[in-house]
Amino acid sequence: MKIGLYFGTFNPIHIGHLIIANHMAEFADLDQVWMVVTPHNPHKQKSTLLDDYERLHMVHLATEDFNKIKPSDIEFKLPQPNYTVNTLAHLGEKYPQHEFALLMGEDNLNSLHKWKNYETILKYHHIYVYPRVNSGEMDEQFVNHPKIHRVGAPVIELSSTFIRESLKNKKNVAPMLPHKVWEYIDHNLFYSK
Template sequence: MTGLFFGSFNPIHNGHIQIAKYLLINHLCDEIWFVISPHNPLKKNDTLLTENKRLEILEAALTGEKNIQACDIEFGMPKPSYTIDTLNKLSANHPEKTFALIIGADNLRNFHLWKKHEEITARWPVFVYPRPGIDISAISHTHITKIDAPLFPLSSTEIREKIEKGEDITDFVPAHAIKSILEYYRQFL
């Protein structure tokens, strides 16, 4: 099974990598594709680094990672990006693969707002990883699996704030991506 980890990855951080590795180590997925979303329709777009720079950072971050890769399929699709459209396109392009969706607990709380969310859960398994301070214990669905992945105490927003304040981020982002993260976000913020 190929896990599709959607996100803006603005920037990618070690928590994202840990979740992917958890899914691989626990044999829930055989491979993980990080699908960069150029524009999430449920989020503001004003703090997003360009999609090509985020892809460059993501590819650097994944250097040496086994069975984990970047996917830029949404770059050529209409914006804003809707997960159902991407899932349909990937399934059509790769009929030999079985896909699963990977989302955070924060996204599960808003899942009912997603375009064709019922179709997503009917056609593809959904893995939900925990987010600090978000309780999803009352949410239950037959095609949604809550995974016990490790919590990462920092978000991409907080990493951007640390960069803006000139604070050290080396413990929070993949080593291969530090140089480009600092270069691009210092110019952007």
């Protein structure tokens, strides 16, 4: 099975995340997309980041009706701070029957050369890139790279930061969130302070 890994804090997960994940699962040559929830880095200020398991629960709520999209807490079990190359190695050992690829926005691709062991990632894994607004010029070494695939997914101009700020300012953001996620946030008064 070919699995696309979509990493994020998902703080909170919103419809933009789901649109991208679903587009990749349906229109790229992937069998599933795993939403990999990034845990809180113990060495960084927590600020507005909700508890790891609260964010994971919201990803479960958001994806339960999508049979090709699965939540993953794989990074919760790895030593922190963690690097993508370590997660990929761990997944390869745990699920040798699967092939893992990365999903990322064009903006992240532009900084891929700064990632730990990025050459190793590109040697063993494909990367599926979705468009982003104002992502800048693509790094020359990635333009015609055989492991990098550009996917014409919808451009979503929506961010978790915008949603958190809006909730803090008592704005209605219900249409921007999966319904069950909105209910869960509203019931728990998350991000409202």
